[in-house]
Amino acid sequence: MMGELAQERTDEEIALQVQAGDMENFGILVKRYEVKIKRYARKFLFGYEDAEDMVQEVFLKAYINIQSFNASQKFSSWLYRIAHNEFINAIKKKGRERLSLFDLDTLFPHPVAKESLIDDINSRELREILDRILGKIDLKYREVLVLYCFEELNYREIAEVLHIPIATVGVRIKRGRELIKSLYEQ
Amino acid sequence: MKPKAYFILKATLIVLAAAIISLFALFLISFVSFALRANGILVLPIFGFRGFGAFLTSVPWLLIILSAFLIFILEILFRHFSFTYRRPILYSVMGVIILVLLGSFIIDRTSFHPNLFDRAQHGRLPIFGPVYRGFGGLQRPANAHFGTVTEILEQSFIIKNRNEEAIKVFFQEDLTPDIKIDDTVMVFGEKEGDTVIAEGIIKVNIQENLKPFRQELLPPMPPERNR
Numbered sequence: 001m002m003g004e005l006a007q008e009r010t011d012e013e014i015a016l017q018v019q020a021g022d023m024e025n026f027g028i029l030v031k032r033y034e035v036k037i038k039r040y041a042r043k044f045l046f047g048y049e050d051a052e053d054m055v056q057e058v059f060l061k062a063y064i065n066i067q068s069f070n071a072s073q074k075f076s077s078w079l080y081r082i083a084h085n086e087f088i089n090a091i092k093k094k095g096r097e098r099l100s101l102f103d104l105d106t107l108f109p110h111p112v113a114k115e116s117l118i119d120d121i122n123s124r125e126l127r128e129i130l131d132r133i134l135g136k137i138d139l140k141y142r143e144v145l146v147l148y149c150f151e152e153l154n155y156r157e158i159a160e161v162l163h164i165p166i167a168t169v170g171v172r173i174k175r176g177r178e179l180i181k182s183l184y185e186q
Numbered sequence: 187m188k189p190k191a192y193f194i195l196k197a198t199l200i201v202l203a204a205a206i207i208s209l210f211a212l213f214l215i216s217f218v219s220f221a222l223r224a225n226g227i228l229v230l231p232i233f234g235f236r237g238f239g240a241f242l243t244s245v246p247w248l249l250i251i252l253s254a255f256l257i258f259i260l261e262i263l264f265r266h267f268s269f270t271y272r273r274p275i276l277y278s279v280m281g282v283i284i285l286v287l288l289g290s291f292i293i294d295r296t297s298f299h300p301n302l303f304d305r306a307q308h309g310r311l312p313i314f315g316p317v318y319r320g321f322g323g324l325q326r327p328a329n330a331h332f333g334t335v336t337e338i339l340e341q342s343f344i345i346k347n348r349n350e351e352a353i354k355v356f357f358q359e360d361l362t363p364d365i366k367i368d369d370t371v372m373v374f375g376e377k378e379g380d381t382v383i384a385e386g387i388i389k390v391n392i393q394e395n396l397k398p399f400r401q402e403l404l405p406p407m408p409p410e411r412n413r
Contacts, residue, residue, distance in 0.1 A: 067190040
């Protein structure tokens, strides 16, 4: 009965209850997102042994900061944002990949690419290809491709997670797709 | 779990910091604009290559660099908000620059800075007093001489500056200025003793909000004659 009730409630409604002091409900959110965040960690932190251990840290941060969640926004974007920050910090700590402080893609305006134009990248076949060559893709393209292809977030949601303009998401996905093609053809 | 008040306080502090930095940037940029206008620096480029050189050396670069730094900090603070990070950096930076310049332009058109300058001159302005006395005051551009015309001769005229010093200005025929006695002029040229060979002469139109400032630079205006 309780399980059915939980199924009916949205993430945002549950988060509101956690904010009101009903801590047990946080467990429902963890259950809903554990697999997704683990997958995100595995793909984003490709080749990092402790990627899955960081998931625990993500949920801990989400719990500590739950009062900062604004229920008018999507809980998933908020949680992925925490995960993104956590993973970026881990990459910085390990120093194995180069993180650019400034990205020209976010500086200038770009025409917003239609999402339907890159539907093919979402196909199972391309997802499999991407899975095989993840380690060879530059971090800034890898993160948008993982969020788009594996986590199935749309441009707007990805923009919210990464705090970048929607048009930049489109540009990175387009370039990432070209990169996959060239790497695959090699 | 961190309490809600913690996040409210954090957001409030960011907004407060942005507001304080915005006000300081407005003050600084409008002050730079005021100092450039009041010291006659803005008109220097019309005196040709040498005038442009004098313009470059007279501009308060330190204040301009500080203003640019404040705009950079503002941009970083605004990046916390979705209305900024959802847009390209170019748009938000341009937005910040336009808003700050527009605000500064409006402030510069008021008597805000001349009043503060006046207070600074009378030692009634703490903290910013030295700034006004330094940049806004008597740091006039090199080779620029202000004064009131007291006598007009064949190929020269005489001006009197704020120190009651008479300066004889020689000019070439092609520079023959359209001036009359009691006009306020700015002469650009090297000074030797009490004479200046003019490379450029312009009549200064004292804008309403620069009058208190000009009183410090120029001799008192002659009483209006009955017509």
